[in-house]
Every structure is written in C-alpha cells, then in structure tokens.
Amino acid sequence: MKDLEPSIDYTKLSEFTVERALASIFWMDESGRLQFANETAQVLYGYSAKEFKALNITDINPNFDSKSFAELWERSKKEKKVRLESTHLRKDGTEIPVEIFVNHLEFEGKAYNVSFILDITERKRKERLLRSVSETTSDTLGGDFFVALVENISRSLEVQMTIVTECTDSSKARLRTLAYYKEGRLQENIEYDTVGTPCQFVVDNSDAWLIETDVNKKFQREDGVEGYFGVPILSSENDCIGHIGIFHDAKLMLSDEEIEILKLFSDRAAVEIERKIANQKLIEAAKEVESLKDRLEAENTYLQEEIKFEHNFQEIITQSAKFRSVLSSSEQVATTDATVLILGESGTGKELLARAIHNISKRSDRPLVKVNCAVLPANLIESELFGHEKGAFTGAIAKKIGRFELADGGTLFLDEIGELPLELQSKLLRALQEGEFDRLGSTNTIKVDVRVIAATNRDLQKEVEEGSFRADLFYRLNVFPLYSMPLRERKEDIPLLTRHFVNRFSAKIGKKIVSIPKRVINSLQGYHWPGNIRELENVIERSVILSSGRALELGDWIPRTESQTITSDFDTLHEFERKYIISVLQKTAWRVSGEKGAAKILGMKPTTLESRMKRLQIKRGISG
Ligand SMILES: Nc1ncnc2c1ncn2[C@@H]1O[C@H](COP(=O)(O)OP(=O)(O)OP(=O)(O)O)[C@@H](O)[C@H]1O
Structure with missing residues (x-):
C-alpha cells in the first residue's frame, strides 16, 4: 500500500484510523485486562486512556465474570471471529446497548482479543x-x-x-x-x-x-x-x-x-x-329507540285513558257575538306559541276551547296532553307532570314519563291550574320559562318544547293577593287571557246547543226526537245555568231518556224560578259554586254518586265532588 502514495505516512494513518474509527476498539489479554482503548471508546465510555488501562473487561460488561470471559476467549481462539450483543456500562454508570465483533489476534508473540464495539442504542x-x-x-x-x-x-x-x-x-x-x-x-x-x-x-x-x-x-x-x-x-x-x-x-x-x-x-x-x-352512534340510536318506545307506550296508555274518560271532541257551537269575538282571539293566538290562560266558570267549555286552539295550531300533529291539577293528589302531581325515575320514591317501581315530556312538540293543557300546590308552582314556572325540568329522582335535565294552555275557574288575581298563588307564575300564565263566558251571558246559544245535544243523545240511545217545542226552549232560556253548558248537556241527556214521543220533554227538573242573587262576578265565584253544588245535592237528596247522584248531574267524578265539597265546606243538610 505504501507504494500507492509515497508521500503519506501510513503508520500515522493506521494509528489515526484506529483511534478515530466508528467503532470503539478494545485490546485485552487472556485475563480480560484492557491493554488499549481507542479515542472513540474514551468518548463513548467516559474513561481516559490511562483509566481504561486499569480496567478489566468485566468492569464495563457486568454480564461477564472471569469464567464467562474465559469461555469467550476459548471460543474466539477457535473461531477467530465472534459476534455478540451485550450491555456495557459507562463510567457514570449508564448503560449502552452494544454490538461486539471479537477478533482473536496474536501480536509480537502474545495473544489478544480485539473487540470492535458499536453503540446500538438507536437500533x-x-x-x-x-x-x-x-x-x-x-x-x-x-x-x-x-x-x-x-x-x-x-x-x-x-x-x-x-x-x-x-x-x-x-x-x-x-x-x-x-x-x-x-x-x-x-x-x-x-x-x-x-x-x-x-x-x-x-x-x-x-x-x-x-x-x-x-x-x-x-x-x-x-x-x-x-x-x-x-x-x-x-x-x-x-x-x-x-x-x-x-x-x-x-x-x-x-x-x-x-x-x-x-x-x-x-x-x-x-x-x-x-x-x-x-x-357511540349505535348506543345513541339504541337509546333513542328505547325512549321512543317508552314514549309510544306512554302515549298509548294516555290515549286509552283519554278514550275512556274524556268527552267527545265536538265543534264549538255558538252564535253569540260576544263569544265569537273570544273565538276569533283564540284563532289569533293559536298560531303562536304563547301561553294561554282560559278563565271561566266550570262547564263553560274551557277544555273545548283549549282543544280547538291546539287543533288549529302548528302543533296539531303532536298530542294535546291534559293534566287536571284538582283530580290528582298533591303528592302525585309532581311525578305526573315531570315523571320519575325507578326508585325515586317508595312505590316508584318503574320509570315514568311525565306529561311534560309526553307533550314535547305538542300542547300541555293544565286544567284547574289554581289547584296546583304552592311548592309545585315554582317548578312549573321553571319548566315554562326555561323549557326544562328534572324527572323526580334524576339530576339529568330534560329539555322540551311544549306550549302550555292553562285553565281555571278561580280568580287567580285574588289568590295572588292572598298569597296562595305565586305572582310570577300568574304573570307568566296570564300572557294571553281568554274569557270563556257563562251560558247565562249567551242565552242566544241555548237553542243551538239544545239541538246539538238532542241529536247527539238521541243517536246514542236510538230515539228519534225531531222537535224541540218552543216552551221547552223558553224554559231552558229562563234558567240561569250555574253549571253552564255541562249542566245543559246533562239536562238534555236526561230529557232525551225521559221523552216518550218525538218531541223533547223536560220533565220537572228545571227550576221554575231564577235566583237573582247569582252574578258572574268572580269575587262571588266561590259562593256561587257553593250554592250551586248545594242546590244540586238538595235535589238528589244528598246522594253524591250513582246514576241519580249529584256528581253525575254536575259532570264530575264523585271523588272530585267530595273534595270540592270539603273545600267549600259543604256538609250534608246544610242550606245554601
Ligand atoms: N260551545 C260549545 N259547543 C258544544 N259543546 C260545548 C260547548 N262548550 C262546552 N261544551 C260541552 O260542555 C261540556 C263541558 O265543557 P268543558 O269540559 O270544556 O268545560 P270546562 O270549562 O273545561 O269545565 P271544567 O272547568 O269543569 O273543567 C263538554 O262536554 C263540552 O263538550
């Protein structure tokens, strides 16, 4: 090689190459003592050349002891070249994964193992x-x-x-x-x-x-x-x-x-x-199906209840100019989502009006859900309105969807809102204002889109003053008040309504009543109708049953004289209602339930009549 380039000092070049080689190079004798370590090794291991000379290979390779080194010596002597992977220690104690190529060489009559060591940390x-x-x-x-x-x-x-x-x-x-x-x-x-x-x-x-x-x-x-x-x-x-x-x-x-x-x-x-x-999408879809199923089941039961207990949904019949103007206001508000409060005495057609508003609103393809706040016991109204989770209270054996949730997208009709207990009024207010509520026993807030129509026969303004009805709820409900007039203020409707009910009941019981004598209309119009259209409806039903011919006969039910003391003034409403119920009870000899009972005449459930009697302090034998 020296012949190739005479100007180069090849001894120096070899020395330089060894010192700076890519691999660390160790020379060690048969005892494993390091005789030489190149510069690359000094940099990688952190020892000086002098320090290396005081070391044995077992100091930098903790996997080696004198016995295993002796074995390697023998093997390399025999095979001349050996390749192995191991872990060496730097002077500072850190480890270096290494690949080692061992060469067994003899130099000037002495045997050495020469190791070429590569740092394989990266690999x-x-x-x-x-x-x-x-x-x-x-x-x-x-x-x-x-x-x-x-x-x-x-x-x-x-x-x-x-x-x-x-x-x-x-x-x-x-x-x-x-x-x-x-x-x-x-x-x-x-x-x-x-x-x-x-x-x-x-x-x-x-x-x-x-x-x-x-x-x-x-x-x-x-x-x-x-x-x-x-x-x-x-x-x-x-x-x-x-x-x-x-x-x-x-x-x-x-x-x-x-x-x-x-x-x-x-x-x-x-x-x-x-x-x-x-x-996640699958789980959500499954949940949606589950909740739709719950809802359908709830709607279904609700519908069955409705079919069993509610009246037919007939058109509103009127020719009274005053009542027509109420109807035209109803039409205007129907197209909006505004809360409507229907005021008026019992039996004047408040529910019918609520249904009519719902039917012409854009929500008509969703249900109109009714809650009668007077019929339910106070402790059940909350769960009826907002629903409850399974185990929310003793007796809550299954989850229940509340009427608010059921009415989502539709209309909620809160009948007899004046009977709602004070403690529930604030919850209702939140549901009305925020459109959200929690099921009993749950902290998950439910959001709904519900239009509320409330009705009452009480003077809510007065109840607010007396502190039995929350003022904020009253103002929230009273956005659009409608006054369902008592029948005595629209007597011109009596002939039309009578014809309507005669047709309905004669078809139902299979009688053919073709005429309504003038004297019958006169006597119907002469009465003050404290029970309003519901009372008229009941009187006509009884009359159709009693009529033996093709003309309507009233029998002796309608009182001949009209009480002059009764007015439509809301201030005397309680008194008015009280007197009316007492007069019916007197007529039925204080019988509440059954075909001949006062509840039937008043168009109420016997339990409702009993609770109303209690509230109005009506006791057997009392006189109005
Ligand atoms: N204008 C009307 N035309 C035909 N039927 C009517 C009319 N108004 C009321 N009715 C009938 O009279 C009965 C009583 O009406 P409704 O239940 O709507 O009264 P309400 O004011 O809601 O009574 P309450 O306050 O006792 O709940 C129902 O059978 C209803 O169909």
Missing part, C-alpha cells in the same frame, strides 16, 4: 418500538388500544409524556385525550384548547411535526418541554380527527424510520377512533 429503540407496534396492534381494541399505545411509545422511546387525542368538534380547536401517559404513569384524561401548543399545527394542517429542541421557548404554555413530535390521526375521509403527541423534557431525536412507525400507529388509532364514534 434497539427502533426494535422496541416496532415490537410494541405489533404487540399493541395485534390484540388490543378500543380504550385498551389507546392505553397500550401511549404506554408503549413512552417506554420504547423513553420519553416523558405521550398522549393520543380526538378532536372534540369539527372546529378542531379543542382536543380530548383518549389516553395520557406521563412520567411512567397513566394519567386522568383531560381536554385542552390547541391554541398556544404545537398540537395546533399538527391538527390544523393534518401534518406531522418534529421539534427537536426549545419547544418551551416557542410555546409558552409548554413549560418544561424541550422536544415534541406530533402526528395527525386521519379519518377514512382524510379529515384530521385527533393526534398522537410526544413531549420530552430533553432533546427529542427521531429517525425517519421511527417517524414512519409512529405514523403506522396513527393509522391504527384512526380505525379505533372511527370504531368508537360508530359505537
């Missing part, structure tokens, strides 16, 4: 990373996959923190961790805004980003972070749906191969996130 890390890819991706799914992912990346790259995230919405401004591993431990998941973090670039640009150093200088929020790597997670439509973020408190060096491996991880994470989203 080992990549191998670990690759192994973890296959382990993580082969047998974990869903949440376990994300956990295994962050744990494996952190361990194999020996980085401080790894997260895998998903975007909380399409704006991509906020990320939620699906798994979060920091300082050797899995952490609680968090949500954070991307602004001021390197993740923002990754998610916004759907691009990987490696920042080897100075992350904390570029991003003030990333205190203590030196190196960062982020890789986007892309959906099957190539939309960024999250990212994998690696944060390190020292310089972060990643080879191209490692970056490629991390991208593989992100592809797998995309599949998992999409699977998770699909699962």
Whole structure:
C-alpha cells in the first residue's frame, strides 16, 4: 500500500484510523485486562486512556465474570471471529446497548482479543418500538388500544409524556385525550384548547411535526418541554380527527424510520377512533329507540285513558257575538306559541276551547296532553307532570314519563291550574320559562318544547293577593287571557246547543226526537245555568231518556224560578259554586254518586265532588 502514495505516512494513518474509527476498539489479554482503548471508546465510555488501562473487561460488561470471559476467549481462539450483543456500562454508570465483533489476534508473540464495539442504542429503540407496534396492534381494541399505545411509545422511546387525542368538534380547536401517559404513569384524561401548543399545527394542517429542541421557548404554555413530535390521526375521509403527541423534557431525536412507525400507529388509532364514534352512534340510536318506545307506550296508555274518560271532541257551537269575538282571539293566538290562560266558570267549555286552539295550531300533529291539577293528589302531581325515575320514591317501581315530556312538540293543557300546590308552582314556572325540568329522582335535565294552555275557574288575581298563588307564575300564565263566558251571558246559544245535544243523545240511545217545542226552549232560556253548558248537556241527556214521543220533554227538573242573587262576578265565584253544588245535592237528596247522584248531574267524578265539597265546606243538610 505504501507504494500507492509515497508521500503519506501510513503508520500515522493506521494509528489515526484506529483511534478515530466508528467503532470503539478494545485490546485485552487472556485475563480480560484492557491493554488499549481507542479515542472513540474514551468518548463513548467516559474513561481516559490511562483509566481504561486499569480496567478489566468485566468492569464495563457486568454480564461477564472471569469464567464467562474465559469461555469467550476459548471460543474466539477457535473461531477467530465472534459476534455478540451485550450491555456495557459507562463510567457514570449508564448503560449502552452494544454490538461486539471479537477478533482473536496474536501480536509480537502474545495473544489478544480485539473487540470492535458499536453503540446500538438507536437500533434497539427502533426494535422496541416496532415490537410494541405489533404487540399493541395485534390484540388490543378500543380504550385498551389507546392505553397500550401511549404506554408503549413512552417506554420504547423513553420519553416523558405521550398522549393520543380526538378532536372534540369539527372546529378542531379543542382536543380530548383518549389516553395520557406521563412520567411512567397513566394519567386522568383531560381536554385542552390547541391554541398556544404545537398540537395546533399538527391538527390544523393534518401534518406531522418534529421539534427537536426549545419547544418551551416557542410555546409558552409548554413549560418544561424541550422536544415534541406530533402526528395527525386521519379519518377514512382524510379529515384530521385527533393526534398522537410526544413531549420530552430533553432533546427529542427521531429517525425517519421511527417517524414512519409512529405514523403506522396513527393509522391504527384512526380505525379505533372511527370504531368508537360508530359505537357511540349505535348506543345513541339504541337509546333513542328505547325512549321512543317508552314514549309510544306512554302515549298509548294516555290515549286509552283519554278514550275512556274524556268527552267527545265536538265543534264549538255558538252564535253569540260576544263569544265569537273570544273565538276569533283564540284563532289569533293559536298560531303562536304563547301561553294561554282560559278563565271561566266550570262547564263553560274551557277544555273545548283549549282543544280547538291546539287543533288549529302548528302543533296539531303532536298530542294535546291534559293534566287536571284538582283530580290528582298533591303528592302525585309532581311525578305526573315531570315523571320519575325507578326508585325515586317508595312505590316508584318503574320509570315514568311525565306529561311534560309526553307533550314535547305538542300542547300541555293544565286544567284547574289554581289547584296546583304552592311548592309545585315554582317548578312549573321553571319548566315554562326555561323549557326544562328534572324527572323526580334524576339530576339529568330534560329539555322540551311544549306550549302550555292553562285553565281555571278561580280568580287567580285574588289568590295572588292572598298569597296562595305565586305572582310570577300568574304573570307568566296570564300572557294571553281568554274569557270563556257563562251560558247565562249567551242565552242566544241555548237553542243551538239544545239541538246539538238532542241529536247527539238521541243517536246514542236510538230515539228519534225531531222537535224541540218552543216552551221547552223558553224554559231552558229562563234558567240561569250555574253549571253552564255541562249542566245543559246533562239536562238534555236526561230529557232525551225521559221523552216518550218525538218531541223533547223536560220533565220537572228545571227550576221554575231564577235566583237573582247569582252574578258572574268572580269575587262571588266561590259562593256561587257553593250554592250551586248545594242546590244540586238538595235535589238528589244528598246522594253524591250513582246514576241519580249529584256528581253525575254536575259532570264530575264523585271523588272530585267530595273534595270540592270539603273545600267549600259543604256538609250534608246544610242550606245554601
Ligand atoms: N260551545 C260549545 N259547543 C258544544 N259543546 C260545548 C260547548 N262548550 C262546552 N261544551 C260541552 O260542555 C261540556 C263541558 O265543557 P268543558 O269540559 O270544556 O268545560 P270546562 O270549562 O273545561 O269545565 P271544567 O272547568 O269543569 O273543567 C263538554 O262536554 C263540552 O263538550
């Protein structure tokens, strides 16, 4: 070789090559004592040339003892060349994974083992990373996959923190961790805004980003972070749906191969996130089906109740100019979502009016749900209105959907609102104002879109003054008051209504009544009708039953004289109602229930009549 370039000092060149070779080079004798270590070794292990000379190979290779070194000596003597992988110790005690090529040589009559040692830290890390890819991706799914992912990346790259995230919405401004591993431990998941973090670039640009150093200088929020790597997670439509973020408190060096491996991880994470989203959608759909089923069942039972207990829905019959103007106001308000309060005495057709408003409103294809606040015992009204969860109170053996929820999209008719207990009035107010409420025994707020029509035969204004009705609820209900006039203020309707009821009842019981004599109409118009249209309806039903011919006969039921003391003034309403009930009870010899009972005449359930008698302090034998 010297012949090739005479000007070069080949002895020096060989020496230089040995000292600066890529590999660390050790010469050791049969006892394992280091005779020589090149400069590369001095840099890698941190010992000086002199310090090396005082060492035995077993000092830097803790896996070796004199016996195992003797075996290697023999083997290398025989085979001349041996390759092995091991872990060596630096002077500071840190470990270096190494690949060693051992050459057995004789020099100036003495035998040596010459080791060429390569630092394979990078290679080992990549191998670990690759192994973890296959382990993580082969047998974990869903949440376990994300956990295994962050744990494996952190361990194999020996980085401080790894997260895998998903975007909380399409704006991509906020990320939620699906798994979060920091300082050797899995952490609680968090949500954070991307602004001021390197993740923002990754998610916004759907691009990987490696920042080897100075992350904390570029991003003030990333205190203590030196190196960062982020890789986007892309959906099957190539939309960024999250990212994998690696944060390190020292310089972060990643080879191209490692970056490629991390991208593989992100592809797998995309599949998992999409699977998770699909699962959530399935669960939501199942819940929706469940709640629709509940609702249908509830609506069905409700409808059956309605069919059993409620009256027919007939047209409102009137020719009274005054009442027509009430109807035209009703038509105007029907098209809006405004709360309507219908005022008027019992039996004047308040419910009929409420139904008519609902029927011509844009909500008519959804149900009109009725709650009679006077019929239900106070302790049941709340659960009736708002529903309850299973076990909410003793006796709540199953979940119940409240009438408010049932009326979602439709109209809720709150009859006899004046009877609503004070403690429930505030809950009703919240439901009216916010459109939301909680089922009894649940903290989940339910939002509904319900139009409320309330009705009362009480003077609510007066009850507000007396403190038995909340003023705020009254003003909330009284947005659009309608006055359902008593029959005595529209006597011109009596002939029409009589004809209407005669037709209805004669068809029902199979009689042919073709005429209504003038004297019958006169006597009907001469009466003051304290029970209003319901009373007229009942009188006509009885008359149709009693009539033996083709003309309507009244029998002797209608009182000949009209009480002059009764007025429609709301201030005397209680008194008026009281007197009326007493007069009917006197007529039925104080019989409340049965065909001949007062309840039937008054068009009430016997229990309702009894509770009203109690409220009005009506006792047997009392006179009006
Ligand atoms: N204008 C009308 N035309 C035909 N029928 C009517 C009319 N007004 C009321 N009725 C009938 O009179 C009866 C009583 O009416 P409704 O129940 O609507 O009265 P209400 O004011 O709601 O009574 P309450 O206050 O006791 O609940 C019902 O059978 C109803 O169909």
